[in-house]
Amino acid sequence: MNDRLQHIRNFCIVAHIDHGKSTLADRMLELTNTVAKRDMEEQILDSMELERERGITIKLTPTRMKYTYKGQEYILNLIDTPGHVDFTYEVSRSLASCEGAILVVDATQGVEAQTLSNVYLALENNLEIVPVINKVDLPSARVDEVIKEIEDTIGLPAQDAPRISAKEGINIDKVLEAVIENIPAPKGDEKAPLRALIFDSKYDNFKGAVCIIRVVDGVVKAGSKIRLIQTSKTFEVTEVGVFAPQSKKTECLMAGEVGYLCASIKEVADAKVGGTFTDIDANVEPLAGYKQVVPVVFSGIFPVDSNDYEELKDALDKLKLNDSSLQVQPEVSQALGFGFRCGFLGLLHMEVITERIEREFNIDVITTAPNVSYKVYKTNGEVLEISNPANLPKAVEIDHMEEPYVNLHIYLPPEYVGAIMDLCQEKRATFVDMQYVDNKRVKLTYDMPLNEIIYDFFDALKSRSKGYGSLDYEITGYKPSDLVKLDILLNNEICDALSIIVHKDKAYARGRSIAEKLKEVIPRQMFEVPIQACIGNKVIARETIKAFRKDVLAKCYGGDITRKRKLLEKQKEGKKKMRKIGSVELPSEAFLSILKTN
Amino acid sequence: MRSLYIHIPFCEQRCYYCDFCSYVSNNEIKSKYVDKLIDEIYSKGTDENLKSVFIGGGTPSSLHYLLIERIMTAVNKCFRLTNDSEITIESNPNSLSEDKLKAYKNCGINRLSIGVQILNDDILKAIGRIHTSQQVYDIAPLVSKYFTNFNFDIMLGLPNQTSNDIVDTITKLNEFNPTHISMYSLILEENTNLYHKVKNNEIILPDSDEVVNHYNLGLSTLHDLGLERYEISNFSKAEYQSIHNLNYWECGEYYGVGLSAHSYINKERFYNTCNLQDYLSQTDFKTIYKEKLSIQEMIEERVMLGLRMTKGLNVVKLKNDLSYDIMLDKKDIIENLVNNHFLQFNDDYLSICQDKFYVSNGIIEKLI
Structure with missing residues (x-):
């Protein structure tokens, strides 16, 4: 192996949320003088406002650092990773471009659900794992126990793990040394034809798509003529560079290196994450190693003001460029007009996207109740995948339906096991296994419909375990299920945006709670408004909003006429801002709160 | 033809729900007020025919009848009243007497409006009315002796009011053969005694659904007695719709004299001060300009009031x-x-x- 590659290390950091991953990254940037201490912002890699606010990493930002060890200068490429269950795919992409991973474990918390699932992902990608025990300065640190936990639950020797405090900057150099010593240098042939993996992309208004790449073989530089193997489209490279952590142009990127590439790529689809660039006339196999990502949670996103439709479309296009896991399809709703049905990795992902639309693009949006994708077996033999309840065929045309199930792991202190088992029972989950991780923590495994998780499971878990419970899950496949479509009728008209697909046993309770909520928020109208929750033609819950009748109670005398007129003018002004569902008029706030009803 | 509204801002006690311009004052102030009021009538007088005069309040019947006579004399001097002019005075059952009724009739008043509200003494007390139902029973026969055209005001939405109270009140009042009933709902206004009592849960008012049910019950009871609704809150026997009120709803013009009174003349609205001291000390009766109605606003008012x-x-x-x-x-x-x-x-x-x-x-x- 050549000397250049010997001095490169590509690695990421995996950790449970709050275990100090971003803080450690910051300290490494400081120690390697990549960022001067005075320029240091808290958690510099979390560049999105939203990320810093929520303390989570959503976008990947690879950063090049230089560090001299035993007289040799090394290039260390740190690829930061998200830490939430929704972003497993993003983690998998960063992992595929690394040779190793630092595993940060909080000395006060120990190994968490998230830690495990990320470690398994890293192991699947054949990464060398370097454990690091963080927060050793805290009085509640239980370093030896945590080391034993790592060895017992992960089977990773951890006696020599650096014991650090990222916050206080203690032993950060030991981490860098462990990276150099333990993580293998990248392999690759710079003389071979180019093979570069796109593992992320960002949109830049001036440069077009900025592809974040790992060069596996060959060399790429400005002027290179390249081809994306998957689409056969060709481009001329305009710029290559690295992030340190700001983008910095370089001469070229060679095998083993991580950096960015611009090639006047305008089309969103042409910078598809997971794609492989090669030389324009080379004949090579595309790189593998990327996990296929499938959205599991679906929801309609509509502009509050229908004039914002085009802007919303643009915003989603741009977000898609940065986030290949987001799925977007146009949708039309009677109640909401034109919008998009979007597929997400999970509820947090959905919230993050919605918030980014509102903050970064300044568009007010309505998000309909999230749902999963169902398999519908029709009596005529056709099989449909339905992610929008409004598209479900009529009941008579359906032979049976299947819904996605997950293998759910819940980690929690033993005292909450009873309460959480009850909760899982309520959520149609089937018990699989219970293990004591140690004497303080239990791992419960359940087979559970995904639908139940996206409804309100996470909140219920947190509240019934006083915040101690955590979970992760993976989709295991589809199982037949007794599902029905629950329609909501306002004044005898179906409101398509409120239809949901739900298990038969839950339909009554859901129908009742939706009808009650609607009764609460819909103001009284000029006529009586029946609210009905229906399965097919069968009404399972009914509420009535009585007509507004008060107008016979107001008198009007000579000195009162102006005031009365102004009140009416104001009322008329207010009506202009009303939204309509069929013949029912309601203020925007009520309209939104109805659609937020799960 | 225009109408004239005369405001008498005095009461023996302020009702708990009232946010009108009204004071509990001594005779000296009342007499000074009437002097000033007469000055204002003179200042506005145009010698034109009036379709109606309405002496409202407050409680006009709480004034000595001689003061009412003086006011009517001034009105007669400054405007022309015809045989068809409707001249109404508002009254409280406890402050009426046979002498007053005779005096009113003699000075040209041809219509009486009596604030009964409800024939239930517990409720009357709860809302701060000082009269009793017995006083209504005592005075009503005298009212019908001197006047053929008279109105009873009744109120809905009162604390602990039952549907029985409504039917009972309407039925009993009808025995005195009124030509007109006004049925209003209590409106809880801020800065009233009742508002604070309700906020402190000392008094619980019926919700609007219940009041609407009471209104509908009142509507059908009145209908059965031959008192037909001609406006949302007003019911009358045939030919006895209130000319003065119709003038408001038909967007007719009117003069307003007295404290806080509103005028609508030549498409412009004016109003007088609400401060009694200011009113008494003024010399030139400068009204406060409120607004000149645009065509659009005039149309809106026509529609709003017409309907x-x-x-x-x-x-x-x-x-x-x-x-x-x-x-x-x-x-x-x-x-x-x-x-x-x-x-x-x-x-x-x-x-x-x-x-x-x-x-x-x-x-x-x-x-x-």
Whole structure:
């Protein structure tokens, strides 16, 4: 192996949320003088406002650092990773471009659900794992126990793990040394034809798509003529560079290196994450190693003001460029007009996207109740995948339906096991296994419909375990299920945006709670408004909003006429801002709160 | 022809729900006030015919009848009253007497309005009225002895009021043969004694649904007795609709004299000060200018007030007076409302269907 590659290390950091991953990254940037201490912002890699606010990493930002060890200068490429269950795919992409991973474990918390699932992902990608025990300065640190936990639950020797405090900057150099010593240098042939993996992309208004790449073989530089193997489209490279952590142009990127590439790529689809660039006339196999990502949670996103439709479309296009896991399809709703049905990795992902639309693009949006994708077996033999309840065929045309199930792991202190088992029972989950991780923590495994998780499971878990419970899950496949479509009728008209697909046993309770909520928020109208929750033609819950009748109670005398007129003018002004569902008029706030009803 | 409103801002005690301009004052102030009021009548006098005069309050009957006579003398000197002019005075049952009734009649007053509210002493006490139902029973026969045209005010939405109270009150009052009943709902106004009592849960008022049920019960009871609704809150025997009130709802013009009184003259609104001291000390009766109505506002008021009446809005008159053809301008909306039985159209009048008055604002708002 050549000397250049010997001095490169590509690695990421995996950790449970709050275990100090971003803080450690910051300290490494400081120690390697990549960022001067005075320029240091808290958690510099979390560049999105939203990320810093929520303390989570959503976008990947690879950063090049230089560090001299035993007289040799090394290039260390740190690829930061998200830490939430929704972003497993993003983690998998960063992992595929690394040779190793630092595993940060909080000395006060120990190994968490998230830690495990990320470690398994890293192991699947054949990464060398370097454990690091963080927060050793805290009085509640239980370093030896945590080391034993790592060895017992992960089977990773951890006696020599650096014991650090990222916050206080203690032993950060030991981490860098462990990276150099333990993580293998990248392999690759710079003389071979180019093979570069796109593992992320960002949109830049001036440069077009900025592809974040790992060069596996060959060399790429400005002027290179390249081809994306998957689409056969060709481009001329305009710029290559690295992030340190700001983008910095370089001469070229060679095998083993991580950096960015611009090639006047305008089309969103042409910078598809997971794609492989090669030389324009080379004949090579595309790189593998990327996990296929499938959205599991679906929801309609509509502009509050229908004039914002085009802007919303643009915003989603741009977000898609940065986030290949987001799925977007146009949708039309009677109640909401034109919008998009979007597929997400999970509820947090959905919230993050919605918030980014509102903050970064300044568009007010309505998000309909999230749902999963169902398999519908029709009596005529056709099989449909339905992610929008409004598209479900009529009941008579359906032979049976299947819904996605997950293998759910819940980690929690033993005292909450009873309460959480009850909760899982309520959520149609089937018990699989219970293990004591140690004497303080239990791992419960359940087979559970995904639908139940996206409804309100996470909140219920947190509240019934006083915040101690955590979970992760993976989709295991589809199982037949007794599902029905629950329609909501306002004044005898179906409101398509409120239809949901739900298990038969839950339909009554859901129908009742939706009808009650609607009764609460819909103001009284000029006529009586029946609210009905229906399965097919069968009404399972009914509420009535009585007509507004008060107008016979107001008198009007000579000195009162102006005031009365102004009140009416104001009322008329207010009506202009009303939204309509069929013949029912309601203020925007009520309209939104109805659609937020799960 | 215009109307004249005369405000008497004095009461023996302020009712808990009242936010009108009213004071509990001594005789000296009352007499000074009437002097000033007469000055104002002289200053506004135009010698024109008046279709109606309304002496309201406050409690005009709490003034000595000689003061009322002085006021009426001034009115007669400054304006012309005809045989058809409706001249009303408002009164409280406890402050009426046979002497007063005779005096009122003698000075030209031809219509009486009596604030009964409800024939239930517990409720009357709870809302701060100082009269009792017995005082109503005592004075009512005398009222009908001296006047053929008189009104009882009754109120809905009172604390602990039952449907029985409504039927009972209407039935008993009808025995005195009134020509007119005004049935109003209590409106809880801020900065009233009652408002604070309700906020502190000392008094619980019925919710609006219950009040609407009471209104409907009152409506049918009155109908059975031959008192027909001609405006949302007003009921009368045939030929006894209040001329003064109709003038407001038909957007007629009116002078207002006295404390806080409003005037509407030559499409402009004015009002007097609400401060008694300021009123008493002024010399030139400068009214406060409020607004000059635009054509659009005049149209809105025509529609808003016209549709409060059972007979409805005279669309031909509207077109003639203001060159606005609502039947054309709001064609689709009107057609839709007519098809859905919210509105009806008969003989130049567009009116709200009898059973849809409870959503009148919603209907009116679509037409302005």
